[in-house]
Amino acid sequence: DGGITQSPKYLFRKEGQNVTLSCEQNLNHDAMYWYRQDPGQGLRLIYYSQIVNDFQKGDIAEGYSVSREKKESFPLTVTSAQKNRTAFYLCASSTAPGQSEYFGPGTRLTVL
Amino acid sequence: GIQVEQSPPDLILQEGANSTLRCNFSDSVNNLQWFHQNPWGQLINLFYIPSGTKQNGRLSATTVATERYSLLYISSSQTTDSGVYFCAVYILTGGGNKLTFGTGTQLKVEL
Numbered sequence: 001d002g003g004i005t006q007s008p009k010y011l012f013r014k015e016g017q018n019v020t021l022s023c024e025q026n027l028n029h030d031a032m033y034w035y036r037q038d039p040g041q042g043l044r045l046i047y048y049s050q051i052v053n054d055f056q057k058g059d060i061a062e063g064y065s066v067s068r069e070k071k072e073s074f075p076l077t078v079t080s081a082q083k084n085r086t087a088f089y090l091c092a093s094s095t096a097p098g099q100s101e102y103f104g105p106g107t108r109l110t111v112l
Numbered sequence: 113g114i115q116v117e118q119s120p121p122d123l124i125l126q127e128g129a130n131s132t133l134r135c136n137f138s139d140s141v142n143n144l145q146w147f148h149q150n151p152w153g154q155l156i157n158l159f160y161i162p163s164g165t166k167q168n169g170r171l172s173a174t175t176v177a178t179e180r181y182s183l184l185y186i187s188s189s190q191t192t193d194s195g196v197y198f199c200a201v202y203i204l205t206g207g208g209n210k211l212t213f214g215t216g217t218q219l220k221v222e223l
Binding site for chain 2: 037042043058098099106
């Protein structure tokens with residue numbers, strides 16, 4: 001099956017810990033994205049990558065980091081997590097920047 | 113930055129009813145996409161529609177880029193249509209295309 005997988009579905013961490021969220025796609029897409037969604041809100045862009053070994057900050061990149069060493073993988077790390085990082089995190093990919101984006105099922109992160 | 117406004121914010125329908133959701137944006141955009149977020153959080157791609165009209169089953173969408181709005185039509189609504197509908201627009205930044213989301217329309221379809 002082609003698609004985007006995110007793991008785990010639910011994640012709990014204590015304040016101050018680093019945490020890495022996984023995103024893998026087998027769609028052969030060049031571009032990948034990370035979004036954050038807070039309750040009752042739309043999605044906000046954290047980071048995006050147009051091609052392997054390249055990534056750009058989105059609107060709310062502070063406190064997050066990413067890597068894009070492989071085309072199919074775009075992990076997101078929450079650095080020294082604080083309670084205000086508690087949110088629903090969604091990964092997406094597209095064939096190229098500006099083309100239709102497809103989303104994974106998301107990871108719900110709770111920082112205790 | 114660009115503003116993306118969706119209306120209405122909330123909508124309750126009886127099964128079988130039709131509805132129109134609206135998305136207004138404040139600046140020129142490269143493209144526009146409609147999504148449905150189901151109650152489990154999954155975002156489902158509905159339409160990629162920079163201009164014109166597209167139809168997919170009971171859903172159709174129209175974008176009038178020159179007037180900076182898009183409409184999503186849902187006909188003969190079903191309970192499975194419940195969820196949040198997002199409009200998102202692409203704008204070209206110095207680093208490339210970026211998708212900006214509206215705040216969504218929460219739809220509940222009742223029996």
